[in-house]
Amino acid sequence: MYGDDARVDRPRLLQAALNGDREHPATPRTPEEIAAEARAAVDAGAASLHLHPYDGDGRETLSAGPCAAALRAVRAACPGVPISLSTSAAIEPDPDRRSALVAAWTDLPDLVTANQGEEGILELCDRLVARGVGIEAGLLSLDDARAFVASGIAPRCARAMVEPLDADPEDAVAHAEAIERALTESGVGLEQVHHGYGVASWAVNRRAVTRGHGIRTGLEDTAVLPDGRETSGNGELVAAAALLLARGG
Numbered sequence: 001m002y003g004d005d006a007r008v009d010r011p012r013l014l015q016a017a018l019n020g021d022r023e024h025p026a027t028p029r030t031p032e033e034i035a036a037e038a039r040a041a042v043d044a045g046a047a048s049l050h051l052h053p054y055d056g057d058g059r060e061t062l063s064a065g066p067c068a069a070a071l072r073a074v075r076a077a078c079p080g081v082p083i084s085l086s087t088s089a090a091i092e093p094d095p096d097r098r099s100a101l102v103a104a105w106t107d108l109p110d111l112v113t114a115n116q117g118e119e120g121i122l123e124l125c126d127r128l129v130a131r132g133v134g135i136e137a138g139l140l141s142l143d144d145a146r147a148f149v150a151s152g153i154a155p156r157c158a159r160a161m162v163e164p165l166d167a168d169p170e171d172a173v174a175h176a177e178a179i180e181r182a183l184t185e186s187g188v189g190l191e192q193v194h195h196g197y198g199v200a201s202w203a204v205n206r207r208a209v210t211r212g213h214g215i216r217t218g219l220e221d222t223a224v225l226p227d228g229r230e231t232s233g234n235g236e237l238v239a240a241a242a243l244l245l246a247r248g249g
Helices: 031-044 064-077 095-103 121-130 142-151 169-185 200-211 234-246
Strands: 014-017 048-051 083-086 111-115 134-139 159-162 191-194 214-217
Touching (some): 014 234, 031 048, 031 064, 031 234, 095 121, 111 121, 134 142, 142 169, 169 191, 169 200, 191 200, 200 214, 200 234
Parallel strands (some): 014 214, 048 083, 083 111, 111 134, 191 214
16 A cells, blocks of 8 residues: 555665766766765765766776776775666767677676666666665656566566656656656565656655665765755765654655
8 A cells, every 4th residue: 555655674875976978166077086085975875876977988888898997996895885876878878889898798797777758778777776876766756666576577576766857856856756656556675776867866765765765975966055055065965864864754
């Protein structure tokens, strides 16, 4: 039944999304910069890290070398903290090329985000699960959630990432609620981690906390704090999210 039954009796995860393609003075690109921001995020309360490696030309990449360098740097700075890499089509839109790049990875992340609305994503998930990599199923829309449920892949995933793209906070919250409902009514009991983008991210986070879900924040998601001020970096964003969790939303 939809309602308070959606709450789960488990610790609520706080994940930091360190960079993406965010244009901000503190956005990390090099392995050393990513490791430093990762350490700041963990010190502020993050229990999981999501990051996008960059190549020598300053572009997001799925290539094995930059991915390995970023993973090694962050693991040295934050030993034992689970790391998630992106597999977004925004980085490599060709599904065959993306699959080949991921197949060539030498150092494996603990997890990857896999956006369920993208072409070839189920095959990519199969490849990664076979190599022992956990799947964070990215649900950017209600259609993504419905496709995810229909695919039957949920039991093989680590968690569902509820991540509405709406810029308006009210729209984003309503969209997150609809995605959550689609999962709940279909009997998908995976851990959920909710986040939005821009100023709407905090509205989505607040609702998620009251529902008993995990949350994500970081420079990939937003460059502003809950009060609208521009953030100094990932550590400050994670500290604000940790306070939100402590206060119960």
